[in-house]
Amino acid sequence: MKTCFLTNNKNKTPLLLSLLFSLIVTFLIPCLAQAGQVRFTWDPNPPEDEIEGYRLYFGTVSSCEVSTVGSFLGISSTKGASPISIPVSDLMDPNNPGYDMDGLSDGTWCFRLAAYNNALEESELSSPVSMVIDDTAPLISITSPTASPVYSTMDNRISIGGTSSDSVCIGSITWENSLGGSGTASGTADWSQDNIALQAGDNVITFAARDCEGHVSTASLTVTYISPCQEASGPIVINTLPNTYFNADSIPPRIDVDFCDADGLKNISYRVGNTGNWMPIFLEIATHSYKTDFAVTGCSDGINEIYFQVTDKLNNVYEPTGTDTLTILLDTTLPTGTINIE
Numbered sequence: 001m002k003t004c005f006l007t008n009n010k011n012k013t014p015l016l017l018s019l020l021f022s023l024i025v026t027f028l029i030p031c032l033a034q035a036g037q038v039r040f041t042w043d044p045n046p047p048e049d050e051i052e053g054y055r056l057y058f059g060t061v062s063s064c065e066v067s068t069v070g071s072f073l074g075i076s077s078t079k080g081a082s083p084i085s086i087p088v089s090d091l092m093d094p095n096n097p098g099y100d101m102d103g104l105s106d107g108t109w110c111f112r113l114a115a116y117n118n119a120l121e122e123s124e125l126s127s128p129v130s131m132v133i134d135d136t137a138p139l140i141s142i143t144s145p146t147a148s149p150v151y152s153t154m155d156n157r158i159s160i161g162g163t164s165s166d167s168v169c170i171g172s173i174t175w176e177n178s179l180g181g182s183g184t185a186s187g188t189a190d191w192s193q194d195n196i197a198l199q200a201g202d203n204v205i206t207f208a209a210r211d212c213e214g215h216v217s218t219a220s221l222t223v224t225y226i227s228p229c230q231e232a233s234g235p236i237v238i239n240t241l242p243n244t245y246f247n248a249d250s251i252p253p254r255i256d257v258d259f260c261d262a263d264g265l266k267n268i269s270y271r272v273g274n275t276g277n278w279m280p281i282f283l284e285i286a287t288h289s290y291k292t293d294f295a296v297t298g299c300s301d302g303i304n305e306i307y308f309q310v311t312d313k314l315n316n317v318y319e320p321t322g323t324d325t326l327t328i329l330l331d332t333t334l335p336t337g338t339i340n341i342e
Helices: 062-063
Strands: 003-007 015-017 022-023 031-033 040-044 053-062 084-087 100-101 107-117 130-134 137-142 151-153 159-164 170-177 182-184 191-197 201-209 215-225 235-239 243-250 254-260 263-274 279-281 291-295 302-312 326-330
Touching: 040 107, 053 100, 084 100, 130 151, 137 201, 137 215, 151 326, 159 170, 159 201, 159 215, 170 191, 191 201
Parallel strands: 003 040, 031 130, 151 215, 243 326
Antiparallel strands: 015 022, 040 100, 053 084, 053 107, 107 130, 137 159, 159 191, 170 182, 170 201, 201 215, 235 254, 254 291, 263 279, 263 302, 302 326
């Protein structure tokens, strides 16, 4: 339960009550209350004012913009409807008055205080104070790429989006992958996170919505990443770039290759021509997949067929053929000709 202090000893503002007495309380501190509970304290009026009690008026935040009693009437709490009468005789310490209030729903509320005497004459309303009451956890849901709790993909990255809401406000949306990776998503009511890296297997990606009071709700998506390597019985070539047949005009020509294997790679070699010597492509560590840009040596002008040999950790050897074989048309010879002058 939070406490709102309704006093300021350095700057007390009298509020007149039919010229009989003054109410010297001022609402000063905005509060954020939990469980719909809040405690008010204020400076008492002097004994000569002969105060019978106080009345606590409360309403929605729009009530703070007006000073009439009518804007605070009819609002309910577990202590009753506004205004709530607080007789001095009910105070535990009339010299240090305070009041506990509960049963308020989530939202932003406005409060004002007035004093009354035994003739039930009432002072003007005090200065208002507003506070946020938030006892409800936010809502969060995943809507993209699916509203289902499970999803499968052969892409090693995924973008996820969704929505969240709260009775007061959403502070942040964070995420975490059970197989590694975490961060803060973009947006709150409509949020998204792009390019989440996936590992082979089940990636449980959990998004957490945290409201301004610290309540947290979560939503999870289990993304099963099926690597192309998992579908192969031996090493495979995923891709060769620029493409399977291209022209080159410099020595040595450069190409990109992408290999993978479910058991991890051990060696990768290439050769120019079907009978040339195998040339190793350096591997720093044995991994399930390997992508590199390298210079092809041994090419000569004309058509060069590039063959690959890939060995996995279990010593399975794969020599791609057909579309996995790269053809380079190399032309580094300057054109020749004659100029005839007549």
